[in-house]
Amino acid sequence: MKIIETERLYLRALKMDDHHELSKVLSDPESMQYYPHPFNQEEVKNWISWNEKNYKQYNHGLWAVVLKEGDRFIGDCGITMQNIDGVWLPEIGFHIIKAYWNKGYATEAAFACKKYAFNVLGYSEIFSYTTLKNIPSQKVAEKIGMENYKFFEKNGEQQIVQVAYKSL
Numbered sequence: 001m002k003i004i005e006t007e008r009l010y011l012r013a014l015k016m017d018d019h020h021e022l023s024k025v026l027s028d029p030e031s032m033q034y035y036p037h038p039f040n041q042e043e044v045k046n047w048i049s050w051n052e053k054n055y056k057q058y059n060h061g062l063w064a065v066v067l068k069e070g071d072r073f074i075g076d077c078g079i080t081m082q083n084i085d086g087v088w089l090p091e092i093g094f095h096i097i098k099a100y101w102n103k104g105y106a107t108e109a110a111f112a113c114k115k116y117a118f119n120v121l122g123y124s125e126i127f128s129y130t131t132l133k134n135i136p137s138q139k140v141a142e143k144i145g146m147e148n149y150k151f152f153e154k155n156g157e158q159q160i161v162q163v164a165y166k167s168l
Contacts, residue, residue, distance in 0.1 A: 003063055004112045011063035011077060011109060013055055014048045018064055021073040022048065025095045034134040036155065054080055060121060062093060065109050067100070074100040077109035079117050084129055084161055085152035090117060091127045094140070111144040118166040129161040138162065 004011040014022070019041065025031045026039040026047060039047065047062075054061030062078035077094035084091065092113050094106045110128075117126040127149070128141040138160060146162035153159065 004109075004116055006108050006112045008068055009074075009105060009109055009112075010066050010068060011112070012066065014051050014062065014064050014076060016045065016048055018073060019044050019048060021097075022064075022076065022095075025075050025097045028098060031095065031098055034131050034137075051076075051078075051080075060090075060116075062095075065094070065096065065105065067105070073097075074105060075109075077106065077113055079113055079121070079126070082127070082129070084127060085150070085154075085159075089127045090121070090123050090125075091129060092117070092141075092144075093128070094137075106140050107143045110140055114144050114164055124166045125163055127161055127163050129159050132158045132160055 002010045002012055023041060023044045026044050029038050032038040051061035058081055060079040062076040062080060064073055065075045065077050066072065067074050075094065075096035079090050079092055081088050082091040092110050094110055096106050114126055117123045128146055130137040141162040144164065146164045149161045149163040151158055151160055
């Protein structure tokens with residue numbers, strides 16, 4: 001079932017059958033360079049299970065990002081509750097398979113998730129955070145209208161938090 005649809009993409013719930021395709025991004029060292037380590041197969045399956053729990057608890061999580069053309073799985077994107085400097089906040093996150101980088105898919109999916117957070121879920125603000133080194137993710141956040149909010153430390157690294165507010 002499609003949860004969000006854009007011009008080129010649709011987002012749907014992740015399912016365990018997605019683990020092989022999702023591992024193309026979550027197990028890739030370059031894609032996961034800003035994480036403690038690339039995921040092994042068990043960690044990819046746990047990622048899917050975590051999102052399935054999020055769907056039940058929050059009515060959102062990271063969803064499969066599917067390219068309409070060819071019905072191709074290209075990554076995940078969505079809204080999860082994250083502990084950002086001691087406060088649980090809704091956060092937009094995404095992971096796109098390297099072969100699909102620099103085509104605007106992350107921005108398109110993240111922008112649709114921002115609208116969903118405001119218009120469907122009723123959030124008045126939505127966040128994104130990453131390490132200071134992760135410039136590509138920060139650029140996506142800027143492209144969807146987020147602005148720098150604050151900095152904090154996690155896992156011994158400086159993190160940047162960006163925010164967008166629902167316009168009244």
